[in-house]
Amino acid sequence: MMIICIANIAVWLFSAMDTTGLLVNLLTFSPYHILxxxxxRLVTFVFVPMYSSPFSLxxxxxxxxxxxxxxxxQWGTGRFTIYYLCGILLQVIYGFIIYLxxxxxxxxxxxxxxxxxxxxxxxxxxxxxxxxxxxxxxKMKWLAVIDALYFAYSIFSNLGAGMGLMSFxxxxxxxNYFLFCGDMLFGFVLPRGRQQRKNTVDFKREVHRIKYEQRNKNYTRKCEVCGRTDTDYPDLEFRYCSRCAGYHCFCQDHINNHIHFTE
Structure with missing residues (x-):
């Protein structure tokens, strides 16, 4: 990337001294001249500055x-170089398709x-x-959303202007982004969606199971240690232990005398 940045600055400096614009014209992508x-020109068009203002550049x-x-x-020089060259190649191929x-x-x-x-x-x-x-x-993810909207706007505005294939x-x-990062992009969305649906199904099943057990059992509280229930011993006091993981009920004899549940 350093080479591309330095080349952009060099071309900008030379083009600032070249009032005829010959240098930029020799570097821009042109299927007519390439053939x-x-x-x-297959590569040098990436060296042409996108801004005339030095500050913006x-x-x-x-x-x-x-x-x-x-x-x-993050990727290594080889993978990054292939990524950038792949973007250039795709754009060059599409440029020739438009021309032909x-x-x-x-x-x-x-x-x-x-x-x-x-x-x-x-x-x-x-x-x-x-x-x-x-x-x-x-955050970068919101800037990416803004850029995606800009891409969509560019496509539809160019279509509205009658630019045809150039709109795409x-x-x-x-x-090239989808080729290299598509699995990561979909990985952020699909597994989360599948897990969310799975959790929803499990939650519904759990609620149904609890309601079913409540309808079919003849007690509301049962000691986890001795098994006594509030139906069998209506005068016995039952409480839930706050130190156990989950909801576990104990009678008054075992509320302070039991091994705490950890899971």
Missing amino acids: RGQIW LISLYFYYFIGSTLER TTGINYGMSANYINLSMFFAFATLYPDNVVLLFFIIPI LPLIAIL
């Missing part, structure tokens, strides 16, 4: 460098690829807190 031998690069370096430490089907020479950027990297970070560290606008503390570029750019 005519300019194959470096530095803030975004710092943020993505922080995310990228953290993912690299519509004839539109669409110049793409690394914006959505970097955002897919952010989704991976939010999946690994959902409760990590960052300062939004340097003021508002917010945000979705294509995050396919």
Whole structure:
């Protein structure tokens, strides 16, 4: 990620001195020129800065460098590199599909690829807190939700503008996220849902069992030690032990003379 950040800064500096815009034009993604031998464009489009403002550029690069370096430490350099290259490859393939089907020479950027990297970070560290606008503390998982809404808005707004296949570029750019982190994403949702349904079923069964036992037994309290009940000994006092785990009833002779239940 360090190489990409340094390359972005270098291209921004050179393009600031290049009033013709030739350098940026030579680096941007263009299927038309790639098919005519300019194959470096397959990769160099990720070096083109997404912002013309130096402040916005530095803030975004710092943020993505922080995310990228953290993912690299977590996954290892090899896995992280494959993740990023996979995002580039998917976007390049889709760019050629657009060009070959519509004839539109669409110049793409690394914006959505970097955002897919952010989704991976939010999946690994959902409760990590960052300062939004340097003021508002917010957890990464909520920023990921905001970014997901931004992706959805981009798709539908582009469809409304009649951009056709280009509207689905945000979705294509995050396919690598689902390839690498899909199991973790669904793992946060599905097991919890299955466990919740399981607990609900067990709770209903337990309530039904207790009600059934209450209807069929002829007593309400029974000593856990001697087995005497309030039906057999109506004058006997029964109490529940507060030191036992769960609800365990004892008669007055054993409330202070028994082995406490731990489970």
